[in-house]
Amino acid sequence: MPELPEVETIARSLRPQLVGRTILDSDVCWSRTIATPSARKFKQLIKGQKIVTVSRRAKFLSVQLSNLYLLIHLRMSGDLYIKEEDALLEKHDRLILWLSSQGKRKQHKLIFNDTRKFGRVWLTADPDEVLGNLGPEPLSDEFTPRWLYESLQTRHRQLKPLLLDQSFLAGLGNIYTDESLHRARLHPLAESDSVSEKQAEALWEAIRAVLNEGIRRNGASIDWVYRGGEFQNYFRVYDRDGEPCPVCGTTIQKLVVGQRGTHICPNCQVME
DNA sequence: CACGTCACCTGCGTGC
DNA sequence: TGCACGCAGGTGACGT
Numbered sequence: 001m002p003e004l005p006e007v008e009t010i011a012r013s014l015r016p017q018l019v020g021r022t023i024l025d026s027d028v029c030w031s032r033t034i035a036t037p038s039a040r041k042f043k044q045l046i047k048g049q050k051i052v053t054v055s056r057r058a059k060f061l062s063v064q065l066s067n068l069y070l071l072i073h074l075r076m077s078g079d080l081y082i083k084e085e086d087a088l089l090e091k092h093d094r095l096i097l098w099l100s101s102q103g104k105r106k107q108h109k110l111i112f113n114d115t116r117k118f119g120r121v122w123l124t125a126d127p128d129e130v131l132g133n134l135g136p137e138p139l140s141d142e143f144t145p146r147w148l149y150e151s152l153q154t155r156h157r158q159l160k161p162l163l164l165d166q167s168f169l170a171g172l173g174n175i176y177t178d179e180s181l182h183r184a185r186l187h188p189l190a191e192s193d194s195v196s197e198k199q200a201e202a203l204w205e206a207i208r209a210v211l212n213e214g215i216r217r218n219g220a221s222i223d224w225v226y227r228g229g230e231f232q233n234y235f236r237v238y239d240r241d242g243e244p245c246p247v248c249g250t251t252i253q254k255l256v257v258g259q260r261g262t263h264i265c266p267n268c269q270v271m272e
Numbered sequence: 273c274a275c276g277t278c279a280c281c282t283g284c285g286t287g288c
Numbered sequence: 289t290g291c292a293c294g295c296a297g298g299t300g301a302c303g304t
Contacts, residue, residue, distance in 0.1 A: 158274095
């Protein structure tokens with residue numbers, strides 16, 4: 001479910017509730033959720049760690065602890081929320097972190113719920129071991145029109161799979177890639193080194209605008225997974241095949257690119 | 273290096 | 289109603 005704006009939304013909502021708390025204990029309900037170390041070691045290491053900061057890198061939630069980092073990737077169906085300590089265990093809860101109480105507030109727990117079990121959690125002293133191969137953050141100053149143009153030129157790849165490649169650019173997923181390409185009027189199958197400087201600039205602008213709008217609307221919520229975001233009501237192409245393009249009225253088409261459902265306006269997004 | 277395919281999982285909508 | 293099938297916001301390991 002989560003791409004950059006969804007993870008950013010989660011990071012922002014969890015931060016004030018987590019920073020300053022101590023992790024008293026943990027329950028690993030599905031052991032493969034813990035990517036590293038072993039579930040046993042994880043339980044042992046995380047106990048007593050204090051939460052220092054909560055941030056996001058690409059689609060990872062990064063929780064800085066006393067002397068370790070807790071990294072969480074929600075993959076397709078993961079979600080994180082805080083409940084009171086006596087809340088009942090839900091069907092797809094995979095990991096529970098018991099939190100110290102703060103002032104008069106009741107004791108709480110952080111729950112990692114993940115229907116499809118693709119999500120993973122890492123506990124490591126060196127976050128670069130997990131995050132080291134990621135490309136730039138699209139909302140950072142590192143990501144410039146110039147960088148994008150030059151990086152597109154030095155590869156020969158189809159635009160959509162390239163934008164989904166987290167080592168190229170970190171944070172876009174299927175929704176925001178389709179929305180960005182439509183906004184930039186670029187075809188998902190266009191070759192990266194065929195993109196002009198002007199088109200690269202349009203793509204840069206589109207990526208930033210689409211991600212910022214996603215964050216402003218608290219992400220997108222679709223299917224049975226609901227997190228309260230609104231961006232799903234503003235998709236221009238994603239999941240809108242058969243409906244009119246908001247720009248020109250042409251019927252949106254769905255195709256498959258690199259095994260991923262891909263939505264385009266065949267009038268706005270033409271291959272040169 | 274770039275691309276295709278499969279694997280990892282569960283649940284939902286569709287059509288027969 | 290039951291059931292098979294296709295599909296889903298992601299990524300990694302393969303093989304060509």
